[in-house]
Amino acid sequence: MKDTVFLAELPWPEAAKRIAAGAPVFLPLGATEQHGRHMAMNVDVVIPTAIAEKVAGQVGGLVAPPIAYGNRSQPRTGGGPAFSGTINITAHTFSLLVKDVICDLYRQKVRRIVVLNGHYENIGPAIEGIELALDALGRDRVGDLTILRIDHWELVRPETLAKVFPDGYPGIELEHASVIETSMMLALRPDLVDLGKALHDGPAQFRPYDRYPRPAEEVPPSGVLSLTEGSSAEKGRWLLADCETRIAEIVKSEFF
Amino acid sequence: MKDTVFLAELPWPEAAKRIAAGAPVFLPLGATEQHGRHMAMNVDVVIPTAIAEKVAGQVGGLVAPPIAYGNRSQPRTGGGPAFSGTINITAHTFSLLVKDVICDLYRQKVRRIVVLNGHYENIGPAIEGIELALDALGRDRVGDLTILRIDHWELVRPETLAKVFPDGYPGIELEHASVIETSMMLALRPDLVDLGKALHDGPAQFRPYDRYPRPAEEVPPSGVLSLTEGSSAEKGRWLLADCETRIAEIVKSEFF
Amino acid sequence: MKDTVFLAELPWPEAAKRIAAGAPVFLPLGATEQHGRHMAMNVDVVIPTAIAEKVAGQVGGLVAPPIAYGNRSQPRTGGGPAFSGTINITAHTFSLLVKDVICDLYRQKVRRIVVLNGHYENIGPAIEGIELALDALGRDRVGDLTILRIDHWELVRPETLAKVFPDGYPGIELEHASVIETSMMLALRPDLVDLGKALHDGPAQFRPYDRYPRPAEEVPPSGVLSLTEGSSAEKGRWLLADCETRIAEIVKSEFF
Amino acid sequence: MKDTVFLAELPWPEAAKRIAAGAPVFLPLGATEQHGRHMAMNVDVVIPTAIAEKVAGQVGGLVAPPIAYGNRSQPRTGGGPAFSGTINITAHTFSLLVKDVICDLYRQKVRRIVVLNGHYENIGPAIEGIELALDALGRDRVGDLTILRIDHWELVRPETLAKVFPDGYPGIELEHASVIETSMMLALRPDLVDLGKALHDGPAQFRPYDRYPRPAEEVPPSGVLSLTEGSSAEKGRWLLADCETRIAEIVKSEFF
């Protein structure tokens, strides 16, 4: 059988052996969400899973199956629910799923967990899921458990951003389906990107508040919140390298 | 970009187009669960996803991201929680996830949904998830919605079973990680099977009841409930062909 | 006051005495569900309660009040919700009820619990209720607790089935409101059966999948999934004797 | 088959006929709770069920299966959880159960429901269950539905109380397992009462507040909050007659 870091691709005795040896388990959190006319909707799954795979390979870790359904997309951060194909999950369901997985990993003696997130709207419910798991397990009874929660975009170095955005970094707020994600996807899954279909109708100009149930019509028709111009596979490799290197360092310093 | 039936691999405008054209959406339900010493733990995800992919290709359908975490494995049907790597989700979380996905597909104007299940313990919570979605949407307000719920193993023809089991079909009850699943995996993902590691310690002899919290020690050490002897990729292709052909017929007759 | 095994018919000091003596507590799970034109709708309550009463009398046990509302009836296993009188409870509510009762029995020092089920659709939520109770109580803190979960129909011996079905046993799948249940009711509560009203419109021919929200019209008009012909009180006594004898053996071997 | 007002003792066609004719459905809410050394623990089930049976017979109604597990017994109103045999259900579970039953009765075209309660601590969660059902059904969509919620002890006439308590009525607050309930049980189920076992250790003197998790030790050892002296079957018949007569009047005036 093939050698792999993906937990679900192993037979159970191999999983048991690695868990017993203290393998950190990475849990990628993603979404099925529009990412512009030029990219597939699995961007938020592909990126953290690929980073987790790379780092797990370096630190003797395992990658649990990614959660492919994300918490409700919002207009100002992901375009919102108006785009066909974006599948929204409630925060409560998402949190319970994270909680259940963590609790069951703990039951299996996993003591080092890295929750690696690729979807902005998952941040809150992922934290809640972790907290609910700790509530259920009993904070005073899990002295040997450590959970790290990482949003991959937080790990890109300023110098890399400077190279990726020679005209100045527009800020993470609008980076949905824009240069960072597009470049990473070009590096990881060029078959899921077609830059020729990009509409270049950004960046969005958002009002500083949310409106429900009918959001203001401010999301660019393409669904891209900022810009796609200037995306490249090479930039993607720079960005991914930052994330991979930094997470490997974090995991080593926290767990070993 | 590549042509695909996987919803999450499409850009949203293509998803929108296919949904508008009435594409049925397949939702594969799986698990991360031990399947013996000789197979990976993603069997219950791989099989329904592969069947869904094939049928979707034939009927102009789409395949939503599979749910890779299944409801609690039980000793008599999946070996139970004692095996490292089996990740158990509560029935309530699983049902809410199914409910959320269905409700959001409906919101997007999807009116033909096929819930295709590969994990025995998912049956009840999948039904509940569908019922909860109907409760939430309002049964009297979804006159144009049809949801089919299929367990793939129900679609194998008796004549195929006779060919697969020349010495007599032992019954579906113990078929966990046994000839049917092993053969299908040999056909679909031979890289995730190593028959040389099979322990041949089945079939299990179960008492006709469940015991908690310490189940009777009746699950064979390998985790295989019946037998792996006699598995082959050829048999797997026969079995898959039955499922694919039958589901395509069902979808055509129910939806078109 | 009368001597009884029914917990709720005792004054509390007597209950306290028996619990302190280690009495196993039986919790019958039933439903209010159509069982054909010829039988009352409490079949799934009457049968497990009667069995529990008999066995409790033999092993010094107690019978807790039966749960008379069952999880959602499905067309292929109970006729479904289309029949007036069938009252459907969600899986979550049912599980919480089972969980609450078990947790409170545990609090009262009951350490031997037999969950005895009479309704097919209760299987999943009953398991979930037990698992939720164990989650709440803490699996590592209930070392002295044992819960058995039994579906009574699993305990009928093959030789009895051969006698009951001289022309061959059609299988448990369609046994809803058919010979087994009808015979047991004729033995237990003949006042709730009128064979003269049976429609003999079975057996059902079901497609191998479920359809929502409008099930296929395959349930026989009577609601009986198989056959009522050949039912008799004598057969009922044979069937009940099997269940009673076997459960008494199980309880003795597991608990004493 | 026997003639009965108990819904679950009817075959479904008979239930269908009566529901179509507009039969009010009574839902008795009870508990499994200590009621002194001299009575069984099913008092809160027996009394409202008996009243419902009588009134249903007079008004062409049906009696749904009673809910035999009540919301958490509290020291000042039912003795609290310290007594073996009292089985406590959470308010949320109890409310969901009431909600589910009402929603499903509505789905079956029942439009006249009487929730008849026999357990003090059920009042709040019964109201919540009804409100949750209305929330779920949509208050603006159930114009033809009427639900009455009755605590049976509210219907005893002052002149009856004067006869029952010739020395003055001590008030409903402490009437748990005391003269009113004991007399009613003597009238309904004398086999479940043994006045000779009454301890006569009341009435309780309660502080005007609750203490958790260790209640003040104020509940009389017997569990009787007031007095049993003076209970008689005759008084029970007077009290039951009041309830039955008054509920019949209410039902007629509200529904017909």
Added chain:
Amino acid sequence: MKDTVFLAELPWPEAAKRIAAGAPVFLPLGATEQHGRHMAMNVDVVIPTAIAEKVAGQVGGLVAPPIAYGNRSQPRTGGGPAFSGTINITAHTFSLLVKDVICDLYRQKVRRIVVLNGHYENIGPAIEGIELALDALGRDRVGDLTILRIDHWELVRPETLAKVFPDGYPGIELEHASVIETSMMLALRPDLVDLGKALHDGPAQFRPYDRYPRPAEEVPPSGVLSLTEGSSAEKGRWLLADCETRIAEIVKSEFF
């Protein structure tokens, strides 16, 4: 900074110091609910908060932020939902809020909690919230925690009632927005009362049952269930003094 007993008005080091010193924490439970044409809708918040403030000052206690949204107002006890401005919260939400606050106070080493309630419909869900907190914390693990639950109106002495109601006390049942609450508000917040606007259309004559979803039209148009005539600030001071004195005594005797 000002000296205060209000927890949220302290900087954290001062809160830490007082908690470490064993300060009891008062949690006032109120509502936003109609209280007649002559009073503001925050009566159920103002009264228990004022009492808590006074008692906390006497016993070295702290007052946590009051819960200003109460469980669903009912016609017979608060006028019901028909009055604009009454904001109803479900019992489940209310209970979870009480539970969360208690659990987090416990985590912070608070071991003496007084839940002081001012809204009738909160009684059940407040008990449930306390019980849920104990379920979550583990009753056997909180040996040093004591929670008192007090409805302030239970603490008025009979002799005070005799003075307040020289013509006889009509009973607590109808005291919503009537002499007791009006007098207390006149004493505490005369700016929120205008007796000139009272309608004097009470007392209500209620049927002894509830009707849903359309309650009987028995609530007086003003929303006052009994009488406002005879209210005065002086009576309010008598009533408050009773509550304050008695709660201070209770707290001292239970905690010190």
Added chain:
Amino acid sequence: MKDTVFLAELPWPEAAKRIAAGAPVFLPLGATEQHGRHMAMNVDVVIPTAIAEKVAGQVGGLVAPPIAYGNRSQPRTGGGPAFSGTINITAHTFSLLVKDVICDLYRQKVRRIVVLNGHYENIGPAIEGIELALDALGRDRVGDLTILRIDHWELVRPETLAKVFPDGYPGIELEHASVIETSMMLALRPDLVDLGKALHDGPAQFRPYDRYPRPAEEVPPSGVLSLTEGSSAEKGRWLLADCETRIAEIVKSEFF
């Protein structure tokens, strides 16, 4: 009675009149959370409530009772749970509370709601609460409802920030209990601030990820994440003026 925009300080007929006139209702969301050694813990309640009061006065609006318990404080955004006095509520409870209030305001014919948030960790659960309310009400049935969700700190103009931070704006990330909040509190409630107690131990240097259950020890001992130096009541007035002006504009443009 006093004139006020606070809904709960009005008698119900006045509330009814204003709601009928289309008054927007402001719902302030806050927290009870440490804000350094120099400030009270109600900062996140005081600020949005004061802004809401001011704006409501300008636009004919009402202010509903603030929610004083916020979602779980996190180390990187509020110092986390280690500080005595911070009271953490789960995301689910917080969302349900927001949902319940919105649903009940809608039931009362309120159609213009402004959810004004003062606590960072509330953002996600506030969005979820709004979405849950819309799910419950039915998005297709609330065509006349508009909900605005505003974080007050998003409305400060860049030119004001330039004046407040003459040495450069450090960014909103660390602004917990720092110059912005401290200045606003100095303007609004100087009695709850004592700059002399500030520790000046910031700004925090956070790692770009979260760790559970034991966060990295990076929160400054004071609990202030950035700096307090340079705070002043004047700056507070500038900041508040920006928020008030901008929200008034938003409300007018969206609602009138």
